[in-house]
Amino acid sequence: xxxxxxxxxxxxxxxxxxxxxxxxxxxxxxxxxxxxxxxxxxxxxxxxxxxxxxxxxxxxxxxxxxxxxxxxxxxxxxxxxxxxxxxxxxxxxxxxxxxxxxxxxxxxxxxxxxxxxxxxxxxxxxxxxxxxxxxxxxxxxxxxxxxxxxxxxxxxxxxxxxxxxxxxxxxxxxxxxxxxxxxxxxxxxxxxxxxxxxxxx
Numbered sequence: 785x786x787x788x789x790x791x792x793x794x795x796x797x798x799x800x801x802x803x804x805x806x807x808x809x810x811x812x813x814x815x816x817x818x819x820x821x822x823x824x825x826x827x828x829x830x831x832x833x834x835x836x837x838x839x840x841x842x843x844x845x846x847x848x849x850x851x852x853x854x855x856x857x858x859x860x861x862x863x864x865x866x867x868x869x870x871x872x873x874x875x876x877x878x879x880x881x882x883x884x885x886x887x888x889x890x891x892x893x894x895x896x897x898x899x900x901x902x903x904x905x906x907x908x909x910x911x912x913x914x915x916x917x918x919x920x921x922x923x924x925x926x927x928x929x930x931x932x933x934x935x936x937x938x939x940x941x942x943x944x945x946x947x948x949x950x951x952x953x954x955x956x957x958x959x960x961x962x963x964x965x966x967x968x969x970x971x972x973x974x975x976x977x978x979x980x981x982x983x984x985x
Contacts, residue, residue: 787817788817789807789811789816789976790819790821790959791804791818791821791958793822794822795870795875796825796869796871796909797825797869798851799854799971800970801862802854802860803960803973804898804958805860805895805898806858806860810976814981816980820879822876822879822944823944823945823957824873824941824945825956828948828955828956828957831949838868861899865907871909874911875908877934878893878914879897881931881937882923886923889922893921893923897914915928915932953966954966960972962980
């Protein structure tokens, strides 16, 4: 049994944002660490033949309502951004670079990007916004721009996406994996809590 919780996410996912605000406290209570794994949710959608929740009619209306309802339940600030969704490649690439080279800055940047989009309505599909958020969290913006453009980092995001979709069976965000067990969705955090408390069932 590992002491890790894999947290697979895309910065454009409202449910991944909501779960990101809760997962660290849960991990700490269980003596675990969170391993943050960005991937491209659009690739997972294509593999499954699906699309973003808000691109459906009834499901889209329900989901929009549920994003806000879930945020109120967990007392997490939330506002559905406009436009939505956003392509999050730049933010994901920068996170990967930080996780590799400046690990102490990676998770603060992760939270800052999520909150910029889902609280501040700042469009993270715009590279300039990603760089601004990086600067606000103490990251050198010129270095961040080079990191985003780094081919090795681009390749790593593709590798993580292939691992998520091809190897791990990830089809949505957030997906949390603990002891080989996969949990999909922000509403599965309570089940994940029970799983770790009881040692599975």
